[in-house]
Amino acid sequence: MNSQSDASVQHFQQIYQQDADPWKVRQRWYEQRKRSVLLACLPDQRYRRAFEPACGNGELTAALAQRAEHLSASDMSPEAVRLTRQRLQREDPSDASRVTLDCQRMPDEWPDDANFDLIVISEMLxxxxxxxxxxxxxxxxxxxxxxxxLLLCHWRRPFDDRLTGTDVVHQLFGEAAALHHLTRYADDDFVLDVWSNNAASVAQREGLA
Structure with missing residues (x-):
């Protein structure tokens, strides 16, 4: 059985069918600011191949597409995938041509040809x-x-559907010996962490330190 159950798929499918922007990620300054912080924390300016599971309605996807030669994005909700495709085609067809969209449940339905320079997981874990x-x-x-x-970004405050605390999620990833911690941003509302299999900082990658 997929870890993200049929009931979860139906739940989010219904949410996106009822409202194309259920969390107001296009309208709220909080969400706009969070995306800006996220994009500023990426350690490289450009990426060859990026992956964004749980793409939602595609607002972050559209921003990531401008930083990657090719972006794979997915969501377990077919309606969310449809909205993301619509968002990309409306905003910039050239970006849309560099994005592959799929319906996938995590962690079971991971891309077969996975070899990514960037993985961004936001508001899902x-x-x-x-x-x-x-x-x-x-x-x-x-x-x-x-x-x-690898970048993780998550809401810290309690809500009904949560199965694991955000700080617990980020701590579990931080305990992986293969990952070197590069960046952390945290406030009362959300936390963002960036890890890499390369310990070099942004300045070291550019030969400044």
């Missing part, structure tokens, strides 16, 4: 329990190309 988090963590580690980066 608190829906998983620890055994599945550990499986997904290993998939991320195994899928990172040399020098690749």
């Amino acid at each position: 608190y829906y998983l329990r620890e055994p599945d988090l550990l499986r997904l963590r290993q998939r991320c580690i195994d899928s990172l190309a040399p020098g690749g980066a």
